[in-house]
Amino acid sequence: MIYIGSEVMVSPLGMTAEENWNSLLANRSGIAPADRAGFAGEQVWLSKIPSITGSRRFEKLVMQAMTQIEKGIDRSILSSSRTIVLLSSTKGELEDDINDPFGSIAGVLVRQFKLANQPLIISNACISGVLAINTAGGFIDAGIYDHAIVIGCDVVSDFVVYGFQSLFAISNKPCAPFDAGRNGISMGEGCGAMVVSSDRAVFKNNPLELLTGTSANDANHISGPSRTGEGLFRSVSRTLTRHGVMPGDIDFICAHGTGTVFNDEMEAIAFDRLALSRVPLNSMKGYFGHTLGAAGLIETATSMQMMRHGVLLKSQGFMNTGTSIPLNVITANEDKKLNTILKTASGFGGGNASLMIRKI
Amino acid sequence: MSFITAYCSLTEDVCSVNGTAIIGRDHASADSWFKQIYKQQELAYPKFYKMDMLSQAGFLASELIKRAIPTLTAAYNDDEIALVFANRSSSAETDQRFINSYEHNGAPSPSLFVYTLPNIVLGEIAILNKWYGENMFAVLPKFAPDFYLDYLQILHAAGSKAILCGWLEVTQTQTEVLLFMVEEKGTGIMECSKQNLAELWHASFPAAK
Known part of the structure; x- marks a missing residue:
């Protein structure tokens, strides 16, 4: 069995998983108007962490999360030669070093936490986080490592805001995933982290079980979602088959749900093809914005908190069905025992990834 | 046991397939080095001209590897071929070109922005070949066989049964591109071992650190 736990969340909703959970339970969103943040000086809705300021914001966030990870596990694990750190990010320290955005963070982590192995940086657009957790599961399954610390981090920068503006992909209000009135994404920043291990004893709190998933490319378009949801369909099918899980066994789906018209429609088609359209589902983007390389970690960590607390969280921003195939989008928090959950991600480059987590 | 069944390298001046140089750069040409390879090898995929250098490099090397393994596509299902690249x-x-578009050229360029992710090259190769398999892009300090x-x-x-691996470091000052196909069938050119990968790297880029 592969264990997953000690989840950490750093976002505008809180600096710890507990603070984040309390904000989420109150259905608070981190998305707020940011004056003059747009390319033409316009206001843009962003989910930014006000307390992380100055230079090296990326490094500060990663350090913040890693320090909390250190407290959640047996400390000797961190510096063990049987441990690998996996860092998921799209743009790394772009704001500090455009030529070498990932050049310094690995060294800083090695020095600060006395790591035995060089951290592995995974950069696959918006599926990076889910892919990194799956890579951790794969490493442990293959016996290459016994423990993995998975961190996902990205910060909001002019670069990404202007870029998504140039694609007309930024919402003019807080993003509203799966809603009929959705019109784009809200950018967010944050850091999520967790521990994946073959040994239950390394966790100070009870871990959950990771059912390692797979990825699949859409083979369709570098920046547009597939009309048929083919890649997401294939990724989830293979993940279910691999573990002998039936669609009816899934209690909750933490979808990607960016809030763009085409992405959310693609997901609805894929979930319908998978016989999953009636499963309670949400997107966390209405709380955290789209945190890119951090999204898979922050959203998986939130799903783990939901399982621990036995609560289905409302999909923030959703009011009316806005996909050609209706999904069971959660409209209000609800107490429910969650045994098996599915997390999915889709992104630029045609990537799709999925994983499942089960209660032990 | 798995084997390297074909490989392709691009340096600043030479493009080689399975260790044999197939084209050298013409420094007098008005075309970019990658465009010279595209034309000389008579590749026909107009999207090539829209791609950034990373995607162009991945496109060229993967096409040349496919030519060296004519049976490849027929031998596998469309989701059994995976891509693992790094740089x-x-x-x-x-x-940098995208930043330049909004700092000096008036407005952020969407056609540049979509290439500001290293895994886009994986998407380009998947789209061209209709490969629905697994994808991974990692950022490493240097080529690492492990x-x-x-x-x-x-x-x-x-x-996954056939895995196209790649190192793609393409900057203004450097061209280090090495793609190799790893399969479990047949005997290939060499076993896919740590030593063979290190030697392949050294033979392709003798001057690299």
């Missing part, structure tokens, strides 16, 4: 600088070259060998194990366990 040092992510998409830094295109990132990364590929470890990740190959993970992919084999998940059902």
Whole structure:
């Protein structure tokens, strides 16, 4: 069995998983108007962490999360030669070093936490986080490592805001995933982290079980979602088959749900093809914005908190069905025992990834 | 046991397939080095001209590898072929061009922005070939045989059967491109081992650190 736990969340909703959970339970969103943040000086809705300021914001966030990870596990694990750190990010320290955005963070982590192995940086657009957790599961399954610390981090920068503006992909209000009135994404920043291990004893709190998933490319378009949801369909099918899980066994789906018209429609088609359209589902983007390389970690960590607390969280921003195939989008928090959950991600480059987590 | 069944390298001046140089750069040409390879090898994929250098490099090397293994596509299902690429600088070259578009050329360029992610090259190759398999892009300080060998194990366990591996470091000052196909069938050119990968790297880029 592969264990997953000690989840950490750093976002505008809180600096710890507990603070984040309390904000989420109150259905608070981190998305707020940011004056003059747009390319033409316009206001843009962003989910930014006000307390992380100055230079090296990326490094500060990663350090913040890693320090909390250190407290959640047996400390000797961190510096063990049987441990690998996996860092998921799209743009790394772009704001500090455009030529070498990932050049310094690995060294800083090695020095600060006395790591035995060089951290592995995974950069696959918006599926990076889910892919990194799956890579951790794969490493442990293959016996290459016994423990993995998975961190996902990205910060909001002019670069990404202007870029998504140039694609007309930024919402003019807080993003509203799966809603009929959705019109784009809200950018967010944050850091999520967790521990994946073959040994239950390394966790100070009870871990959950990771059912390692797979990825699949859409083979369709570098920046547009597939009309048929083919890649997401294939990724989830293979993940279910691999573990002998039936669609009816899934209690909750933490979808990607960016809030763009085409992405959310693609997901609805894929979930319908998978016989999953009636499963309670949400997107966390209405709380955290789209945190890119951090999204898979922050959203998986939130799903783990939901399982621990036995609560289905409302999909923030959703009011009316806005996909050609209706999904069971959660409209209000609800107490429910969650045994098996599915997390999915889709992104630029045609990537799709999925994983499942089960209660032990 | 798995084998390297074909490989292709691009340096600043030479493009080689399975260790044999097939074209050298003409420094007098008005065309970019990658465009010279595209034309001389009579490749026909107009999207090539829209791609950034990372994607162009991946496109060229993967096409040349496919030519060297004519049976490849027929031998596998469309989701059994996986892609595992890595480099040092992510998409830094295109990132700078994108910044330049909004700092000096009036407005952020969407056609540049979509290439400001290193895994886009994986998408380009998947789209062209209709390959629905697993994808991975990692950022490493240098070419590391262990990364590929470890990740190959993970992919084999998940059902991938032919895995196109690549190192793609393309900047203003550097061209280090090495793609190699790893299969379990046949005997290939050489076993996919740590030593063979290190030697392949050294033979392709003798001056590299």
